[in-house]
Amino acid sequence: MKFKILEHKADLKIKVFGKTKKELFENAMIGMQKAGKYERKAEGKSSKVKIEIKSVDLLSLLVDFLSEILYLIETKKLVFEKVKFKKFSDNEIEATLIGKELKRMGVHIKGVTYHDLKILQKNGKFEAEILFDI
Numbered sequence: 001m002k003f004k005i006l007e008h009k010a011d012l013k014i015k016v017f018g019k020t021k022k023e024l025f026e027n028a029m030i031g032m033q034k035a036g037k038y039e040r041k042a043e044g045k046s047s048k049v050k051i052e053i054k055s056v057d058l059l060s061l062l063v064d065f066l067s068e069i070l071y072l073i074e075t076k077k078l079v080f081e082k083v084k085f086k087k088f089s090d091n092e093i094e095a096t097l098i099g100k101e102l103k104r105m106g107v108h109i110k111g112v113t114y115h116d117l118k119i120l121q122k123n124g125k126f127e128a129e130i131l132f133d134i
Contacts, residue, residue: 003031010108012036012132013120017125021058024119024126025093026083028062029069032132033079037106040079047078049097056091058067059117062128066112077102107134 003016014031018024032070055061072078080099087094110133119128 002027003034011113012109012134014130014132015076016128016130018127019125021090021119021126022083022085022088024128025062025065025088025107028066028128028130029080029083029097032066032069032109032112032130033073035107035132036109038073038079039104039106040081040104041101041103044101046081046098046100047076049078049080049099050077051095051097052094053093055091058119059114061093062119062130063112063114063117066130069097070109070111073102073105079103084111109134 003014012035014035016024016031017027018027049072053064053068055064077097079102080097081097084096094124113131115131116129119126
């Protein structure tokens, strides 16, 4: 299981899993888009977008990464399906996002919050709970 959508009274919450931190971040991106019911067009060629993000720590990096994805969805009208990391540390990412044109957005996710945000390592795997403002 890559992610699951959790119940929340007013906002949107997901729990994400990954064997590595990189996989956790990619699954968080996919989970956020699925939870928001963002659909991509089946046809058409894939687009690539390069990103560079620096943050103070891993939690901030996750928030900044997902916030950048939301910004790109809004401005480029793309839904992303893959991340190719060139550089990844606990406070910096350089990557190429691969996506296709946005067909439909079900829920407008306004932002990624720090509320109850945590990244845990259990049995050699990573998991995170992320709350989105809708």
